Amino acid sequence: MAQTFETVGxxxxxxxxxxxxxxxxxxxxxxxxxxxxDVALERGRGHLERSTGRAVAKGKLTEDAQREILGRVTLTTSRADLADADLVIEAIPEIMEFKRVLFADLDRVCKPSAVLATNTSSLSVTAIAAGTSRPxxxxxxxxxxxxxxxxLVEVIHTVVTDDGLADDIAALARSLGKTPITAGDRAGFVVNRLLLGYLNHACVLLEAGVAGRDDIDAAMKLGVGLPMGPFTLLxxxxxxxxxxxxxVLFRETRDRRHAPAPVLRELVTAGLLGRKTGRGFYSYGEVAPATPEARQAASVSTVGIVGGGPEAATLATAVERAGFKPVVAESADLTPVGDADVVLALSDRPVVELAVRLPHPERLAGLHLVGDGVAEVASTVLTSPETTAAVHDLVQILDRTPVMCGDRAEFVVNALLYAYLNDAVRMLESGYASAGDIDTGMRLGCGYPAGPLEMLDAIGLEAVRDGLRALYAEYREPAFAPVPLLDQLVTAGVRSIREYAG
Ligand SMILES: NC(=O)c1ccc[n+]([C@@H]2O[C@H](COP(=O)([O-])OP(=O)(O)OC[C@H]3O[C@@H](n4cnc5c(N)ncnc54)[C@H](O)[C@@H]3O)[C@@H](O)[C@H]2O)c1
Known part of the structure; x- marks a missing residue:
């Protein structure tokens, strides 16, 4: 029978x-x-009173209900008072030594049947458990x-957790109105492991000069529909x-993807920690610079478009409606666009090899349309500043947000997104969290519109696999090589990873 937890420390x-x-x-x-x-106890009492008080002020809780809630909480500085607790949850600072000392003490004080839980974000639950007589x-x-x-509540079981306990704790979380997901004891669990890999990657792209802060943020917010861009979130x-x-992730995985980007260390060393110090990647309290009005791409009359299929045709129509003359060419024969004032090569892969085949290589930029609102504009080493500026304006005239970036594999959006999706497949492949739990974790933990495996299915397994191959070929970063499971599913003709994984 499932264990119930009536008294909780x-x-x-x-x-x-x-x-x-x-x-x-x-x-x-x-x-x-x-x-x-006692001082910390009073502070804790203050937190509880203010939080429930806010709910009363918003009309979400009556004063009677607040009194009842607070009446159920006994506050103490004595751990001995935990002797009758069925479950104790620890939420002290993230320092292993503190936690181990505390758990040894809880082990002594609490009844043998009591469950001891930690709210740690990044420390090893196994190491905490090993310091007790009841791992x-x-x-x-x-x-x-x-x-x-x-x-969201992540329930983390270790290799020595009693059978059934994770299920009991998940049931408990549900009885609190929460949605639990269950995972093994790996650094960062599900959410932080996937999230920080992606955020760190954004820092690496910034540092490599592939795109600027605002462009990367706009790309992920407007292009992918995330609640905010990576630098705003950091x-x-x-x-x-x-x-x-x-x-912590790097110490466990030894994966360069988790090695903190040097720009993070530099900002932290400088005391620029983000919102809480008023400055991090952004400065807070400053007036944001006004978005410049779209300058007419004055010197442009003919717009060359390189690409086939409906995307090129739709773009040509939009360009024409905006008052320019479109000329379309397939990449096999660039002759029609040779004299165009600017040439847009529809691609998310490097386009410099197209540029060198043109009589005016400085007039070509890569263009990758993302969703309905964003267009990545990739300037090659040959693209002139005039072309970059003109394409920037042209994209605005076409009612999209331009994301200016370098001519690198998968530009910005797909580079960040596909590597993150690959991490999620790796997590699934290693068997330590289910597909449903990975998706639920990222939806509820980060407010993402869809989980990574849902996103993968929506984009298409083959497209992501091929994108990852291109990323790997360019950066030679092992973490970008498609995870074998993804590769094999594509080879086997499986179209949905969620269906495959159940
Ligand atoms: N802050 C977050 O966003 C967040 C989110 C998820 C998990 N966590 C994890 O939760 C834990 C607590 O983080 P926090 O942000 O609430 O920290 P915090 O600093 O706000 O609170 C820690 C509290 O523990 C008390 N404390 C310290 N030593 C103690 C002891 N020996 N006995 C009893 N109380 C003691 C402190 O007085 C303080 O009130 C950490 O493990 C952290 O990683 C934090």
Whole structure:
């Protein structure tokens, strides 16, 4: 029979612990909140009162209900008060030594049947469990910030967790109104592991000069439909936290993809930690520069388009409607566009090899249309600044946001997206989280419109596999090589990874 948890201890009532205590008290359970000393205890009480007070002010909670919730929470500085708890969740600072000392103590104080859970974001649950006499009853229960609002809970089991315990904790999370996902004990679990790999990759592209901060942010926000671009999100998470999580990931994976980008270290060393210090990748409190009006691409009358199929035809129609003369050519024969004022090569792969076949290579730029609102504009080493400026304006006239970038494989969007999707397939292949849980994790943990495996199915397995091959061929980065599972599914003609994985 599933274990029920009627009395729950929460150790550490800071940002996370106070929220977790509130969640349990709201579910009708008795909560014992433990802090290090009286000052911290009062601070914890303040967190709880303010958070529930805000809910009352918004009309989401009555004053009576608030009183009942707070009445269920006993606050103490004595761990001995946890003797009767069925479950204790630890939310003290992210320092292994502190956690190990605490768990040894909890092991001594709590009844043998009690489950000890950690809210750690990045430390090894296995290492925490190993310091107790009951490693089978130690588990990760990772809430997201703010705990009362965020629906996701990652339940982390280790190789020695008792059978059935992860299911019981997942059922408990559901009874709190949360959506649990279950994963093995790997650095970063599901969400941080996938998220930080992608965010760090954005820093690497920035540093390599493939595109600028605003262009990369616009590409991912407007092109992919993510709630915000990677640099805005890094500033929100905090660059110090992001740096630390990358370090933890790298220590475990030894994958260069997780090695914190030097720009992160530099900003952290300079004390520019993001929103919390007023400056990170962006400066806060400054007036944002006005978006320049689209200058007429004055000197342009003929627009060459290289590409076949409906995309080239649609672009030609749009160009014509905007008052320019389109000329279309297939890449096999570029003669028709030889004299065009600018030449747009529809591609997401490097286009410089097309440029060198033109009489005016400086007039060619790569153009990759992303969704309905974005166009990546790739300038080659031969593209003139006049062409880059004219194509930028032309894209705005066509009612798209231009994302200016270098002539690199997969430009910006696909480079970031496909590598992230590959990471998700790798996670699935390694068997440590299910397809459904990976997708749910990224949807609920990051507010993404779809999970990575859902995105992969929507884009097409073959397109992503081929894009990854192109990325690997260009950067020789092992993490970009398509994961064998993806490659084999394409070879076998399987069209949906979600269907394959169930
Ligand atoms: N902040 C986040 O966004 C977030 C999200 C998910 C998980 N986490 C994880 O949750 C844990 C706590 O993070 P936080 O942001 O709430 O930290 P925090 O600094 O806000 O709170 C930690 C609290 O623990 C108390 N504390 C320290 N030592 C203690 C002890 N020995 N006994 C009792 N209380 C003690 C402190 O007084 C403080 O109130 C960390 O493991 C962190 O990685 C944080």
């Amino acid at each position: 929460v150790v550490g009532l800071g940002t996370m612990g106070a929220g977790i205590a509130e969640v349990f008290a709201r579910s009708g359970r008795r909560v014992i909140g433990v802090e290090a000393d 089978g009853r130690v588990i990760g229960m990772h809430f997201f910030n703010p705990a009362p609002v965020m629906k 500033d929100l998470i905090g660059l110090d936290t992001s740096y630390e999580v990358c370090e």
